[in-house]
Amino acid sequence: MSEPVEKAARMSSRWRWLMRLLFRRIWFRAALFSLSSVMLALLAAFIAPFIPYEISTKIGSDAVDNILGILASSMLAVTTFSLTAMVSAFSAASGTITPRATQLLVEDPTAQNALSTFIGAFLFSIVGICALSTGIYGTSGRVILFAGTILVIAIIVITLLRWIGHLSSFGRVGDTIDRLEKVTQAAIDRSGYMVTVLPAAGPNTRGRCSVHSDKIGYITHIDLKALDEIAEQLGCAIDLTVTPGAFVTPEREIAWLDRGDDKSASAIRDAFTFDHHRQFDHDPRLGLIVLSEIASRALSPAVNDPGTGTGIAVLGAGVRVMAALLIEDRDGGVGSAHVTLPAIRIEDLLDDLFRPIARDGAGVVEVAIKLQRSLAEIAAIAPAAHGLLAVRAADALARSQTAMTSAADLECVRGVYRSYWTGRSPDTGATRSPLKDDE
Incomplete structure (x- = not known):
């Protein structure tokens, strides 16, 4: 395979798909918000020299300490409550709806934001209390920490109100059906598949090269942009024989093309993402x-x-x-200019x-x-x-x-x-x- 084709494969859009999966992980949002909260608590020590002395004297020395103490104890309880509510919803959905529907509940952005906010606020208060005990803030630093605390409290109140309203339907049967309909509609919009009434004819295989899978599992994503660039560089069309949701083995063809070699076949295989379980996004x-x-x-x-x-x-x-x-x-049923x-x-x-x-x-x-x-x-x-x-x-x-x-x-x-x-x-x-x- 030529160097331009290898470059096209490396410049695929798979990273966007992987980043989308990463953003839906609950630990990622929690870690991101927690890191932001810690940085906000420590930033006060660096901004303190720029705060006028007159403003510093108006903030009592114990104001921030008391608020952070209350915040730390309350956020720990709220986080425990939120985790309990989420686990209960997952268990109820698995037992009374269907186990595969729990995937949508785990990836619920409102639940993830609520849990991330509460954990981040808890860490913010703990870091702030520890930093205050070391005396690194000074009088001016307490002003910045106080302002940051007020901002965190406002975020907590808004998140808590949304979370309480969300719990009224979270994990219920009707809510799950609506989620499934929405995610399936989104998969239809992304895929652009053709639905045929007549028996679908397979791709022309005479004189063409086949590409087999090198893994066993479900196809969850196909990087059509990368395949289109590879086909353009090779000067031929690529006909896929599988769609996301198909279970493949090394004995099954996943694509046919007019010409190719081992490198081009490897690049085509790299455009497929496999998993042990099916995903809703393109299926x-x-x-x-x-x-x-x-x-x-x-x-x-x-x-x-x-x-x-x-x-x-x-x-x-x-x-x-x-x-x-x-x-x-x-x-x-065309997926791109050169890929079917x-x-x-x-x-x-x-x-x-x-x-x-x-x-x-x-x-x-x-x-x-x-x-x-x-x-x-x-x-x-x-x-x-x-x-x-x-x-x-x-x-x-x-x-x-x-x-x-x-x-x-x-x-x-x-x-x-x-x-x-x-x-x-x-x-x-x-x-x-x-x-x-x-x-």
Whole structure:
């Protein structure tokens, strides 16, 4: 591989992805705020010579000491309370929602900012008390420390008020569903994948070189900018065979190109980020899978929430996500100028979201009816997929016929199915639009 290609690989944008992951780590925010607080406490000793003596005499010698003592004791208690609240939310989400949803709660910026603020304020007060005991501040230094203390208290009050309001919904089922919908929509916007109704044709492999993975794990990120620069320098197109969320082994091809060598293959492999677990950022299918897991957990006998607040809410969020995937123009599925991403089959999306709900909610009339309507709404958005959606609707009806014990409930589901999928009302025989009726 030529030197320009190696340079293009080195100048990839992967560092931006890694920095984004770093910023979402709770320890990073806590360490950053703690370091800033310590620097603020020590900075007073260096600014002290520039403070006029008249201002220094107006601050009592014990004012700062007392405030810092109160701050240190109260922040330790508040930090302990915040940690307890966060761990309780994580445990509740793992036990009653789905374990994979805890990833979104751990990365919640409001919770991370609250914990970082409280830990940083505690360290600020401890460092300030230690520095005061050594006498390095002097009279002028106490003024700066006092001003910094007032600033820290204002930040604490604002953060605490936001944290208290945030706790009212943090870790709840509805909040988690909203988070999943939001992060899945963001993944759709980043990816630009094409959703295909017909079976997706694989890349042309005749006379081309394949690149295999050198690791085992889930693909969490693909640096399309680096791949585009490599393809431009090589003067050929790169066709990817995998998308983020795919589990790969060294036996699986991840890309095809017209020409290349060991160095170019190594540079292409370096553009892929692997992990032991899937990530939501570039993987819309993971969002749909976790949404269906939430509905399945709610419909289980142990939880006994028959869809009134969870299963139906998940179906509504799923329709919005599917609409975002289907409405937008994604012709070609092109990831960049010289790199082509494989298309996502709509069958896979439908199975990810609807099959678990159809299985676990087959005996619940409210969920069965909502499922039929959700499939009809998607069919109205994507008419080309009407046949595939009709198959899923018929499968859901067959499951309900097996699972339901009430003949009246089953007849309601059959009526809704005939209404939406035969195009005629079971009562009047009039043609009906799939989108006229709602809950």
